[in-house]
Amino acid sequence: MSRMIADHSSFGLGASFKNTSDKDSASDEEAVDEKSQVLRAAMSHVSRLGWTESALVQGAKDAGLSPAIVGSFPRKDAALVEFFMDECNRHLEDEVEAREKELSSMLLAERIAQLVRLRLQMQIPFLSKWPQALSIQAHPMNAATALKQRAVLMDDIWHAVGDRSTDMDWYTKRALLGGVYAATELYMLTDYSPGHRDSWAFLERRIKDAIDCRKTAQEASQLAQAVGMGLSNSLSSLFSRGSQM
Structure with a gap:
């Protein structure tokens, strides 16, 4: 045969x-x-x-x-937001490579703040429409992809600053950074200071607070939960406004 x-x-x-x-x-x-x-x-x-x-x-x-x-x-508006997120994440990888020497001379908190700032600056040209993007990401049909993209971003940032942990602390650090990133992202929407300097000052304070609070995994987890609860309330209000735009 x-x-x-x-x-x-x-x-x-x-x-x-x-x-x-x-x-x-x-x-x-x-x-x-x-x-x-x-x-x-x-x-x-x-x-x-x-x-x-x-x-x-x-x-x-x-x-x-x-x-x-x-x-x-199939998901027209979501496809556009997801494309933008993927493109920004890829661009951040290029920035990390180009700034390797500069980043290596910084303290940990400074490196993290710099990378988060670089990533958020990519959204500035679309800031007036970003509440709509957040609303689209929060939709049940799109939430899984949005969460995955953000999880990959947090992992890339921690990896870029030299984190190689594989224990439970790996999850709490990424949860903390995700909360700080989202809080700064929301802060930017109502920040009219020159060059968004208030947003970057806010970011640096939150990064410092997060690192100082990482004395134990339990403390980190508690802070992440607290940030998440406050963020959830803010997002609910923001999404309702975004859906009306």
Whole structure:
């Protein structure tokens, strides 16, 4: 039987299946590439149109594609926010590599604050529309991806500052940083100081407090819970405003 299968392959059956698979793969890659083009082009319209289908339609036109392609995005507004988050996280990796020498000369708290600041600065051009983005991320259909993206970001930041822990402290440190990051992210939305200097001062205080409170895993966990509770109330109010924009 094995010889018969081999003989069939020699008549081109195997090549036929391979060619079909290659065509499907090429088609899938082309579709993904076109979607990326739309998402990238749509970003230039977010500050005016928000994280919306309208921004995607304009992006498709800018990319020279039919606006009908927008229908292939199952979660249109979420796709745009998630694309932006992934792009920012990748850009932060490049910043870490470029600033390796500079970061190595800083104290731990300074390194963490600098990386969080670099990441949050990427959102400044879209700050007026960021409540809408947070509202989209909080939607039950999108929350899992949003949490994963933020978890990866916290892990990348800790890894970049030299943390290699694998015990339970690994979780509490990331929970703490996630709370500090989110609190600063919200603070920025109502900060009108020049260059957002009040936000960066707020960030530095929160980072220092978080590191000082990391005397034990229990203290860190308690602080993370306290930050989370206060943040939850703030987000509820913010999301309700964002959904009305």
